[in-house]
Amino acid sequence: METQEKKKFSRGDFLKMAAVAGTSCLAGAMLNPRDTAARGDDTLEAPAVDLSSLPPEIVNKNELLKMQQDLQRALKKPRGARKWAMVLDLRKCVGCSACTIACKAENVLPPGVVYRPVMDEEVGTYPRVTRRFTPRPCMQCEKPPCVPVCPVKATHKREDGIVAVDYDKCIGCRYCLTACPYNARTADFGEAYTEGTPKVQDYELRPSFEYKKKWPRKHGVSPIGNARKCHFCVHRVEKGLLPACVTTCIGGATYFGDNNDTDNLVSELISRPNITTLKSELGTKPKVYYIWG
């Protein structure tokens, strides 16, 4: 899948894109970053729903509910005291790509934009052969290579560690796409899946709620034309909900939580010896961890 999506954005509008990127690069230096309030993502919201009424014997057996309770506890702290992290237990990933599609639907991603592909590789020779499935969201790096290259400071690291894109600022130069060693970013060309059919369907034009704002898919309006990436569904997280890829994981392979909280599932998994990160040699310090086996 990744191959296909990548092909899409490396063709077609590439030249135009590059030209524009040149212009905006110059313009970028003149910018003053807006204050965080204008981004609309600074409020500390109380959890939407209290899950404490659920019977503990069910919660204890149910990792999703456990994580959601952990998450709601974390939301009681100031944002700067949280450190969101994700763990992908590859032993449990069944390669179904439900996460890829859940993310597409949740964040209204058009063709060419994918936040969370899942790689499917065959390893070995018959009959000693297996397959490896690897979901690859944004690593939300501690030292994100995408941040310094952004000429307009649209890409920034939030105090809770999430690497975010300010759609109002992004000029679509795509420097960040090149800078990311994980290919975690894609560009939104404003396409629609139902283009070329009798009618483009409304579900493709509906607004997303990324970064807790409403982003209708409309000509001249962000995020069309922007670089886009996984943001741990922060609009859900700060409402007390788990990211869409976590809740939909049919193998139970995706874990999410506050790594500053030593008493939760994610922190426990991260402390185990079989944990690792992708391309750790680059020193990007991902906050997405993998359990290989």
Next chain:
Amino acid sequence: MKLASSKKVLEKSLTRRKFLKISVASGAGALLGANLLEKVSGLENSLRAGKEADYPLNNPENIINTVCLQCNTGCGLKVKSLDGLVVKIDGNPYSPWTMWPHLPYKTPLAVSAAIEGHICPKGQSGIQTLYDPYRIRRVLKRAGKRGENKWISMPFEQAVKEIVEGGRLFSGITGEESRTVEGLKDIWALRDPKVFKEMAKDIKEIWHTKEKEEKEKKVKEFQEKYKEHADKLIDPAHPDFGPKNNQLLWVHGRLKSGRSEFFKRFIQDSFGSTNFHGHTTVCQGSLYFTGKAMSDQFDFDEKDKKAKWGGGKKFYWQADLTGAEFVIFVGASIFEANYGPPFRSNKLTQGMVSGKLKYVVVDPRLSKTAAKAWKWLPAKPGTEAALALAMTRWIIENEKYNLKYLSNANKASSKADNEPNWSNACWLVKIKDGKPGEFLRASDLGLEKSLKTKTLKDGTIVEYEFDNFVCYSGAQAVTFDPNDADNSAEGDLFVDTAINAMKVKSVLAIIKEEAFRFNLEEWAKICGLEVKDIIEISQEFTSHGRKAVADIHRGVSQHTNGFYNVLAWYTLNLLIGNFDWQGGLSQPSTYDNAGEKEGKPYDMGKLHPKKIPPFGISIIRHDVKYEETTLFSGYPAKRPWFPMASDIYQEILPSAQDGYPYPIKALIMYMGSPVYSLPAGQTQADVLADINKIPLFVASDITVGESSLYADYIIPDLSYLERWEFQGSHPSVIWKVQPVRQPAVAPIPEEVEVFGERIPISLEAFFLKAAQIMNMPGFGRGGFKEGLDLLRPEDYYLKMAANVAFGDEKDGSKAVPEADDKEIDIFLKARRHLPQGVFDADKWQKALTPELWKKVVYLLNRGGRFEDFEKAFDGEQLKNKYGKQINIYIEKLVKIKNSITGKGFLPAAAYLPIADSQGKAIEDEKEGFDLNLITYREIAQCKSRTISNYWLLSLLPENFILLNSRDASRLGFNDGDLVRVISQSNPQGAWDLKAGQVKPIVGRLKVIEGIRPGVTAFSLGHGHWAYGAKDILVDGKIIKADKRRSAGINANAAMRIDPYLKNTCLEDLVGASVAFYDTYVKLVKV
């Protein structure tokens, strides 16, 4: 500012062209489709909202819980809408399918709204099935030859009238100028239920008459008796064909309870046709019908007033993964297909990671499930029984079977051991001419039959004779009644002796003989596996008590030897006695929606003022013995007869083509696509394209699909997100459940009028309208009974929902709670986007009593009924038990004959080679067809109906022909080569789709390691030529196809046609499955 302008430039350059294209396209859609494909939008509202946004999708007022149908697993769904537009689908947290453990049923909606269950990519993508731009909104009528894809749209009422009245319906089409079509009213010949009943009784008499002359005499008597009805019979010379009503043929693809009863109400109860057939055999028929034979009980039969085998359920068992420690998956890939990834995957991954569970996958392809297995055993397709028998041999040789369990011959002995069930493993069988035959009975030993009494439903007490069965215990014959709960009988397992000079063997001794027919090396060679692996998995299988299990599915059943493969694997499970145990085999358990149980609010089957009991031989010749009918004329029969199966999909249309047993006059096809889905599907197209074989063809579909393409009329249907159904359950779900599918969104098809009510066009609307025109009982005013109307679909489905809410205790003690005011308020608000044609709160309430209404609201708010998590366990056993006798010896099979060969069938587990209907081995391999073609499922597609889901296409834009690198280098192929698939019965390698259309069977090679050399595979779901993949002409305007939908390959047309039948794929003559994995092909570079 500079930035602003540069951003504008960017957007202009990037998007203006695209958006122009989009707006042109949408204008064109409305115009071209003449409102055919357009729909109502809620988007405008959502765009009007302010920019700062609260997240609205976990507000219970934006949520309707319902049930998926993207595949048949039936996962619970949480459908989230935004201003009337479905925007996100998640798993329903109340449903055990999509949350583990699932939420307690009493969890308030405000809490469950914030909790999401997991759902697979197909479930997520259902939005794109709903909002498929190629959906039809108005009736389409054929305006060209069958299959030419030329249509006119027409008013619903006029279309139904034409279908009912008949006449020169296609006089404008070349070649059909003078063709007169018989309408439904003409085919609805016999209408008096009393006559039906009487005739059916007399037909049974004829069938039970053995002597030929006597039979002929009875036929004459019949003719005389029903002289005045002679014109209403299909053929008075063969009264057992039944009335002309049977010439209305109904075929369905995916049909679940609720809709099933509604449609049967029309076809059977009111119209009186016996031909109501489903598609089971294309899925896993032989699995179901082995389960049916295995679950037959020898007990008193109320109809025949004697003890006999009967009551077998069309069902099967699956592994309970919540407790299993060792699982062998055979031809089942639970991460990709099966029942189903969301429900089963996490039990396996969690068990594996915790070290509690280990599993093996037997599959020629390295499925995603196999990739994570302890062992992947790429056995040769078609040798599934051989592996089971090899393991059986090892287990018997090493005495690793459960002796105590297997020794129990009846209920009393199993009860004494606290066993949940018992088998016929130790029963004695009479051996005649060296062949196992009927069971030894007390009368064979000269003992008298016992006299028993039975209290019937109406309270009368009947006496009947019972001839006990026999087992052998320490050289003593022990006679017993299997259902006797007081007098225990236990038998020796391996008996081979003579009693009163009568040769007898125990069932297990007979199975042992088959298992010992080959040694392990020989068995291993047959399967293409290593002896070492067979021994290791046998050891592991017998090292976990009841917590080991073999879970089987299509890979086992979809062969010509499917029935015996299934029987062999279930027999293997029985050796360790794992049925009804946690971690063993489980069965489905559901809340009754039809209201058949005592005390239920609405007994839907009885709520009919003039119900017809149809009779006669069905078009698929099932449930009857060839030899008993008036059609018997020796062997081979023209086509096979199926006394052990039903819903034999592949037989329906070819039988109509052959006019055997009789021709048909009209076909109604619902949610099925035999052309696309069946092996050798082109043989099905042959029939559908033929106006002489199918004079009137009405299809119900949501778009123009590969089979509805041939229809005379297509009645637009509602998608699964817009309508009702009761999904039922599957054997792997150990909780008692009843997921309820309900309208979650405003329907796309237009609204129409039936019985003065406005409702969306749908198959229900069609039947209501047809009944209205024909003034047919069972629908409309007083449709249920005097004063109880059936005017709208809800009048029917809400009553069924009430039955579920009421529970299965006659005093109502197991009813769900009533919704409180808050819940009712949420219920109403969550449906504010539904038009009155779908949701009218007053009309809904009026369909029920006030108390039931509140219970139904509680039920619908949760998307059905689901037993609480902890309720499924009974110590180490499962609470919802099968709990009866399990047959591993099927006595019925020695009493019937193969209608083609005239020979008998084997009664127990056996390994049979792949063969055609005449029993001749298929040996195309010797003719140079060097690759065994198999199919499989990717999670990103599901057979015929998911190609419209663009998100899924982004995961897998096309499918491939998989080939091992060894075969590729042997044949000189490279990865990515285009190849044509040819076979003995399709040497040109093409789909002949009639109407001058031929589609080559060509696909792209993917050279991999993860497939057995000598085997080639393609996944189901791609390679479309309709369903939006082809231009269609409607009202003189072309609706352009979307090329993405035609990507990839469907190689079903290369699958082997039976050499005797010539118009049907290979099939299992016992369990009736089609053979998906028994064709040898050749790949030719294009």
